[in-house]
Amino acid sequence: MNAPSQQEKSRIVLVTGASRGIGRAAALAFARAGAHVVALARTQGALEDLDDEIRALRPDDDSPATLVPLDLRDHAALDRLGEALYRRWGRLDALVGNAGVLGTLSPLHHVDPKEWDDVLAVNVTANWRLIRSLDPLLRASAAGRAAFITSGVASRADLRAYWGPYAMSKAALDAIARTYAAETLNTSNVRVMLVNPGPLRTLMRAKAMPGEDPQTLRPPHDLAPKIVEICSPDWTETGKLYDFPTDSLLSFRAPAPL
Structure with missing residues (x-):
């Protein structure tokens, strides 16, 4: 592996859902690239395990990571997070909005209202609150990136009956990210991308597909280097979707005329 460039070493990267799965793999990949990782997750113990692993990768670095034990449903805390990052660094170079919840797979008319609200709060509203809180910091970066x-x-969604809350929340997230990409395109150096990981060997996938052999799936660390690339200063695309199963960059299309 090539040594991290000085530019990579100086980057501050926030990863949500960093304690497991895609988020953990991404946090470790950013640490290997030399970035300072701000790792956000609900579970303090899992974050401390991640911190131990990052420190093992960077034994000569006194502070390779900052741990943020936080529930994304605590939206006021996300506002305070932006203020704390501003006070410490005055900028944020990359945001990886990874954390998400599946909810219970169920017909729409059986979905519990509280669970509907929880899926919305984590998958949709929290990402908007992160943008609201962190946008000034991303704009302050020489190359702000959001994935x-x-x-x-x-x-x-027509191929996934009973996935209503999750499908709806991800469609809403797509719209949020594309809107943010349009709003930052000509007014900043911020670039915004969506990443479709496809089926990976994660706990969420196991919950959604309990009969599936996880060994037939690729592990999250296969995807992680691409997330690092998308969040690098050299990445210039914005408002697009990176599809990991096909390793392709996709543009969103307008609906066909009636």
């Missing part, structure tokens, strides 16, 4: 983890079900 949000979406799902193929966002555009193909």
